[in-house]
Amino acid sequence: MVKLTINGRDIKADEGTTILYAARENNIYIPTLCSNEAVAPYGACRICLVEIKTARGRERLVTSCIYLVEEGLNVQTDTEKIRKIRRMLLELLLARCPDSEVVQDLTKKAGLEKTRFVEQTGNNKCILCANCARTCEEVVGVAAISLAKRGVEREMTTPFSEDFSEACIGCGSCSYSCPTGAISMEDKNRTRVIKWPHNTMEFKMKKCSVCGQYWAPEKQIEYIAKTSGTPLSDYDACPDCRE
Amino acid sequence: MAKLKSPGELEALRSSILKKRDPDKPCITVCNGTGCQAYGSKNIAAAFQEEVKRQNLAAKVDVKTIGCPGFCERGTLVVIKPKDIFYQRVRVKDVPEILSETIGKGNVINRLLYTDRTTNVKVTQEGEVPFYKRQMRLIIGNNGLIDPTSIDDYLAIGGYTALAKALKMTPEQIIDEVKKSGLRGRGGAGFPTGSKWETTRKAIGETKYVICNADEGDPGAFMDRSLVEGNPHSILEGMIIGAYAIGSHEGYIYIRNEYPMAVRHMRIAIEQAEACGLLGENILGSGFSFTIKIKRGGGAFVCGESTALMASLEGRVGEPRAKYIHTSEQGLWGKPSNLNNVETWANVPLIINKGADWYSRIGTEGSKGTKIFALVGNISNTGLVEVPMGTTLKEIVFDIGGGIPKGRKFKAVQTGGPSGGMIPESLLDLSVDFDELTRAGSMMGSGGMIVMDEKTCMVDMARYYTTFLEGESCGKCIPCREGLRQMKYILDGITEGRGKEGDIELLEELSATLIDASLCALGSTAPNPVMSTIRHFRNEYEAHIKEKKCPAGVCTFEAVKVK
Numbered sequence: 001m002v003k004l005t006i007n008g009r010d011i012k013a014d015e016g017t018t019i020l021y022a023a024r025e026n027n028i029y030i031p032t033l034c035s036n037e038a039v040a041p042y043g044a045c046r047i048c049l050v051e052i053k054t055a056r057g058r059e060r061l062v063t064s065c066i067y068l069v070e071e072g073l074n075v076q077t078d079t080e081k082i083r084k085i086r087r088m089l090l091e092l093l094l095a096r097c098p099d100s101e102v103v104q105d106l107t108k109k110a111g112l113e114k115t116r117f118v119e120q121t122g123n124n125k126c127i128l129c130a131n132c133a134r135t136c137e138e139v140v141g142v143a144a145i146s147l148a149k150r151g152v153e154r155e156m157t158t159p160f161s162e163d164f165s166e167a168c169i170g171c172g173s174c175s176y177s178c179p180t181g182a183i184s185m186e187d188k189n190r191t192r193v194i195k196w197p198h199n200t201m202e203f204k205m206k207k208c209s210v211c212g213q214y215w216a217p218e219k220q221i222e223y224i225a226k227t228s229g230t231p232l233s234d235y236d237a238c239p240d241c242r243e
Numbered sequence: 244m245a246k247l248k249s250p251g252e253l254e255a256l257r258s259s260i261l262k263k264r265d266p267d268k269p270c271i272t273v274c275n276g277t278g279c280q281a282y283g284s285k286n287i288a289a290a291f292q293e294e295v296k297r298q299n300l301a302a303k304v305d306v307k308t309i310g311c312p313g314f315c316e317r318g319t320l321v322v323i324k325p326k327d328i329f330y331q332r333v334r335v336k337d338v339p340e341i342l343s344e345t346i347g348k349g350n351v352i353n354r355l356l357y358t359d360r361t362t363n364v365k366v367t368q369e370g371e372v373p374f375y376k377r378q379m380r381l382i383i384g385n386n387g388l389i390d391p392t393s394i395d396d397y398l399a400i401g402g403y404t405a406l407a408k409a410l411k412m413t414p415e416q417i418i419d420e421v422k423k424s425g426l427r428g429r430g431g432a433g434f435p436t437g438s439k440w441e442t443t444r445k446a447i448g449e450t451k452y453v454i455c456n457a458d459e460g461d462p463g464a465f466m467d468r469s470l471v472e473g474n475p476h477s478i479l480e481g482m483i484i485g486a487y488a489i490g491s492h493e494g495y496i497y498i499r500n501e502y503p504m505a506v507r508h509m510r511i512a513i514e515q516a517e518a519c520g521l522l523g524e525n526i527l528g529s530g531f532s533f534t535i536k537i538k539r540g541g542g543a544f545v546c547g548e549s550t551a552l553m554a555s556l557e558g559r560v561g562e563p564r565a566k567y568i569h570t571s572e573q574g575l576w577g578k579p580s581n582l583n584n585v586e587t588w589a590n591v592p593l594i595i596n597k598g599a600d601w602y603s604r605i606g607t608e609g610s611k612g613t614k615i616f617a618l619v620g621n622i623s624n625t626g627l628v629e630v631p632m633g634t635t636l637k638e639i640v641f642d643i644g645g646g647i648p649k650g651r652k653f654k655a656v657q658t659g660g661p662s663g664g665m666i667p668e669s670l671l672d673l674s675v676d677f678d679e680l681t682r683a684g685s686m687m688g689s690g691g692m693i694v695m696d697e698k699t700c701m702v703d704m705a706r707y708y709t710t711f712l713e714g715e716s717c718g719k720c721i722p723c724r725e726g727l728r729q730m731k732y733i734l735d736g737i738t739e740g741r742g743k744e745g746d747i748e749l750l751e752e753l754s755a756t757l758i759d760a761s762l763c764a765l766g767s768t769a770p771n772p773v774m775s776t777i778r779h780f781r782n783e784y785e786a787h788i789k790e791k792k793c794p795a796g797v798c799t800f801e802a803v804k805v806k
């Protein structure tokens with residue numbers, strides 16, 4: 001166990017945990033957009049910046065989603081400096097994704113009504129945190145989507161920006177991991193519809209042989225059967241009806 | 244060539260090379276650097292070879308193509324050794340005359356000599372040219388002495404003696420020597436090289452990597468290119484010594500593919516060093532083994548950042564990551580990795596040969612040794628300048644650089660590449676080292692120095708560099724990607740006549756956020772051009788915004804006039 005203080009509170013955390021998770025464990029709120037327990041730390045949104053002072057007296061700003069707890073660390077999560085930086089980051093994000101409710105909400109919480117910057121159109125609600133692509137690659141192991149291009153041209157897209165991603169199994173993890181609702185997923189009986197910022201994909205659902213419910217995309221079931229080495233017939237019935 | 248099995252065999256080889264050479268035999272050296280090649284130096288070298296054959300002079304003179312000695316402005320450069328007769332702006336038509344007059348009769352051709360601008364006197368010897376005379380060319384100077392594709396040439400000027408010496412020292416002794424020398428990383432950040440080596444040496448792990456960063460991406464900077472092209476063995480020697488000190492057996496040189504000659508020369512150098520037993524298994528019979536591979540970069544500016552470079556080396560997208568865990572502990576493929584810049588590696592043999600005491604006498608309190616600057620822009624003597632740390636900007640720009648051409652006035656000099664700051668005339672007495680430049684709101688960077696005259700609009704320059712950085716931002720983190728996008732919008736607006744009250748303050752606010760919140764140094768240094776121009780040339784911003792006037796007459800405000 002490592003002993004540290006966050007906002008003056010003495011806290012104990014397991015070695016190897018990030019400041020962000022140590023704070024969460026102790027009900028200390030640090031806003032963040034791109035952090036997700038399921039994938040490796042990335043540090044893109046910078047909203048979770050905190051001020052630290054190390055045991056050796058070094059003071060600096062770090063992203064709490066990456067920086068690991070250490071003995072004697074003194075963390076401040078809500079100083080004037082941090083609030084200022086967060087406000088500016090959110091103001092930039094609001095210009096990028098004016099339609100995102102999540103960004104609007106965070107911006108309001110930070111005390112901002114509107115952005116002074118040029119608003120962009122056509123970005124959907126995507127902040128390019130790559131949670132979707134990272135989950136798809138690191139958790140699902142499929143890498144059906146990724147980020148393409150560089151800098152301001154950067155976008156989340158399918159291979160070669162084609163309408164259809166051959167590799168996609170329709171699991172919808174991208175939608176679950178998206179912090180801003182830029183990717184949506186809807187099951188309409190026989191069809192699952194996943195909407196990405198640049199296109200829409202549809203997947204045929206499998207019908208449960210017992211209850212008749214459409215319970216998962218066929219491609220996903222094939223993928224699970226293949227990666228787990230189990231016969232496809234195991235998946236005729238949905239999990240609820242399986243013996 | 245048989246592999247050398249001991250330092251003694253290396254010395255024997257060196258003696259046999261030197262014995263075959265007559266130091267008094269004239270040698271015509273033709274600069275084959277990329278700059279001079281643009282002037283047609285390849286044809287000139289070929290013409291010399293042909294003409295030597297035609298006039299039957301092979302017994303009387305040698306012809307050698309060399310790397311860039313630095314005075315690019317006056318290319319193609321030809322120096323005739325051993326008298327060091329310096330001919331500039333040489334063209335193919337001058338070749339027969341040089342051979343018949345200078346080599347044949349010993350006459351100097353006046354027309355090809357350099358004229359000192361201040362005294363109007365012709366200068367005969369290379370060392371007497373004011374551009375060179377005021378420099379201290381410890382590193383780049385060797386470019387003029389050797390054919391970069393010849394290991395014999397490098398051995399003839401004492402090459403690999405530092406390696407032989409280092410292999411007799413303990414790794415700790417080497418690290419101590421480098422620490423004592425005060426050498427700081429020439430890639431820009433100025434981190435103490437010896438400490439970096441020590442951390443990597445002490446890091447836990449069997450496999451450790453040594454990397455040379457030759458991904459020189461700053462517009463207008465070409466010192467690393469010239470070193471790799473002109474003296475690749477010096478970099479290899481530095482890397483082998485570093486690897487031995489660190490305990491690494493695998494090294495990589497990351498060169499951008501836009502530097503084809505650098506890649507070619509380095510490849511030849513590696514093959515030669517391997518053939519001689521200076522690289523590979525059991526180097527000079529010491530039991531120490533080390534290999535070096537070249538990796539070519541795709542030319543993304545951000546890949547010069549160490550973590551992005553390592554990602555690219557691994558075959559992944561070149562994006563930086565947070566460096567809370569240093570690359571010296573977890574770098575390439577998660578292993579302890581020591582990355583240094585080309586020029587840093589090239590300094591290492593010098594330190595080992597001459598000692599830390601000698602080296603640390605050069606330079607300032609906090610910055611030791613010399614630094615090579617690429618002097619470009621509105622400057623009379625474009626080229627590479629190597630001076631001791633602590634030389635003033637004035638000396639570099641006026642005494643060495645020859646001042647501003649066309650009788651114009653000096654306005655600013657930008658140091659440190661696209662994310663460096665612009666330094667105004669009032670600070671020309673600043674002595675150039677890592678700390679002084681940072682204090683002035685700029686940085687050393689890799690050593691670019693772009694001089695601007697009075698006809699330069701500083702707001703337009705800030706816009707230009709911000710546009711460059713916006714295009715080169717990897718786009719991973721929000722402050723850099725979105726912040727630079729908005730900064731560019733604002734600067735576009737100001738230079739096009741759409742500037743409004745509050746723009747300067749908003750730029751300042753954005754800058755502060757980029758500095759504090761960016762993931763890597765590209766983002767955190769990107770506001771430098773904007774911040775430094777606001778700091779030193781605020782009146783120009785105000786003229787653009789309030790009066791819709793560009794004091795330098797660069798911005799035309801077309802968009803406003805049309806309305």
